[in-house]
Amino acid sequence: MIRASDVIEKIEAFAPKSVAEAGDPTGLQIGDPNQPVKKVMTTLDVRPETVAEAIDQQVDFIWAHHEPLFFPAKNLDLSNPQNKMYADLIKHNILVYSSHTNLDAAVGGLNDWLCQAFDIQNSKPLVVSEENPAAGLGRIGQLPEAITLRDYALQVKKRCGVDQVRLIANEPSTMIQTVAVLGGDGGKFWRQAQAAGADLFITADLYYHVGHDVLAADFAVLDPDHHMEALAKEPMAEKVREWFGSSLSVRASEVNTDPYRYL
Numbered sequence: 001m002i003r004a005s006d007v008i009e010k011i012e013a014f015a016p017k018s019v020a021e022a023g024d025p026t027g028l029q030i031g032d033p034n035q036p037v038k039k040v041m042t043t044l045d046v047r048p049e050t051v052a053e054a055i056d057q058q059v060d061f062i063w064a065h066h067e068p069l070f071f072p073a074k075n076l077d078l079s080n081p082q083n084k085m086y087a088d089l090i091k092h093n094i095l096v097y098s099s100h101t102n103l104d105a106a107v108g109g110l111n112d113w114l115c116q117a118f119d120i121q122n123s124k125p126l127v128v129s130e131e132n133p134a135a136g137l138g139r140i141g142q143l144p145e146a147i148t149l150r151d152y153a154l155q156v157k158k159r160c161g162v163d164q165v166r167l168i169a170n171e172p173s174t175m176i177q178t179v180a181v182l183g184g185d186g187g188k189f190w191r192q193a194q195a196a197g198a199d200l201f202i203t204a205d206l207y208y209h210v211g212h213d214v215l216a217a218d219f220a221v222l223d224p225d226h227h228m229e230a231l232a233k234e235p236m237a238e239k240v241r242e243w244f245g246s247s248l249s250v251r252a253s254e255v256n257t258d259p260y261r262y263l
Contacts, residue, residue, distance in 0.1 A: 031095025138182030227258035
């Protein structure tokens with residue numbers, strides 16, 4: 001019998017909580033680590049629609065990237081959809097475990113998966129972890145061959161499956177080959193990416209005025225949306241299969257949790 005604690009042990013060996021950013025509430029969110037586990041679902045976000053999916057598929061362990069309890073609940077009023085979601089998880093004995101910035105920093109983790117998706121090769125950490133020099137936030141590496149910013153941005157757009165991407169660059173026709181990537185909200189690291197020799201930095205949630213600073217520094221940033229991290233759902237599921245084989249049933253969530261719609 002496989003228990004939730006067995007799955008958690010494997011996750012934490014792969015993405016140690018010690019490499020998470022300070023103050024990040026990564027780890028067990030909801031549930032009893034001693035409960036038996038038969039079916040795991042991986043997801044970027046834990047939202048009411050993903051919980052409904054988990055209930056429908058009889059999932060008993062959700063491995064998520066983003067924490068559903070990033071901000072504490074102030075009450076247990078179940079007319080609040082977020083609180084009802086917590087109650088549904090408990091009612092159906094679904095454990096939720098989140099690996100957030102530790103999965104970002106992990107060797108072979110989320111940012112390495114983004115490198116694979118975006119054809120970034122021979123990568124190394126952009127912001128090296130003090131806990132493990134081989135780990136850290138972001139990656140920087142090389143594309144197989146030089147390409148224009150515009151053409152590469154369109155490649156990333158296609159691989160992320162989004163309607164549009166935001167490119168901040170003075171000359172979209174500029175040829176590039178060294179690319180840094182940091183999944184999620186990594187705008188504050190654009191100067192590190194430029195100093196490390198990147199021609200382009202891929203990240204999300206860049207502020208308007210920071211965009212002006214990027215242009216003034218003659219650098220380039222590509223924002224394909226924070227939801228680009230959904231590319232990690234299937235590699236996360238594959239990790240569970242690698243650890244437990246056919247002993248556990250595993251699926252990646254099929255729900256799109258991107259809150260943005262481009263009209």
